[in-house]
Amino acid sequence: MMTTKTDRPRLRCRFITSQPIGQWDDFILSEWELEACEWEDVHPHTETNYLLEGELHVESDGETVILKPGDSARVNADRTGRYWAPVYARMVTIYGPNPTGAESHSFVYREI
Template structure:
């Protein structure tokens, strides 16, 4: 998947502090204007042993993908629906939910949702796949 979002520098442990300057939320693809994101701490490419933090928002749209790592979403604004493995949860501000590794997750916001997301470690660098976007 190609992204137009500027990428955050890689996470390194050879310095005392890692710093990532603020970036604006941007559409993941030009054709997906209602799905905006930014990686806060690191770009999820290749293997990583720590967590990766991102912010994203959905505006009357849905997103589906498969991750080899955990994905935990914490809702800041709006209402987020998540379905995985036949189970659906509805999150409001302050709620969080995790899609466990090796599962496909479907995320949608009937109106709007803004989230902080944490990807768990992916030490083997396995790629996410099965991307699907739709507008509601």
């Protein structure tokens, strides 16, 4: 089941393998949906997005890529990642290992 928070109604997430809590040394797989919204955060781990449907824009380190179904993009650890779907995007996301247990931060959500 895709979950959403009331303060982020157009952003849904479902963690498939496990929740990204604390320290982990494997990969975490999740599915995300964005509907006319954007999301920004900083992770202590790498994040790779593989687009299944729609169009997703990904910005990090001053570079923006536009993903179409079948495309992927990676945001390196400790970098700000900004993700937005002008209309709709559904993607699978892979979080790399987080051996330090540091938490993600600097969350920003906006509706477009």
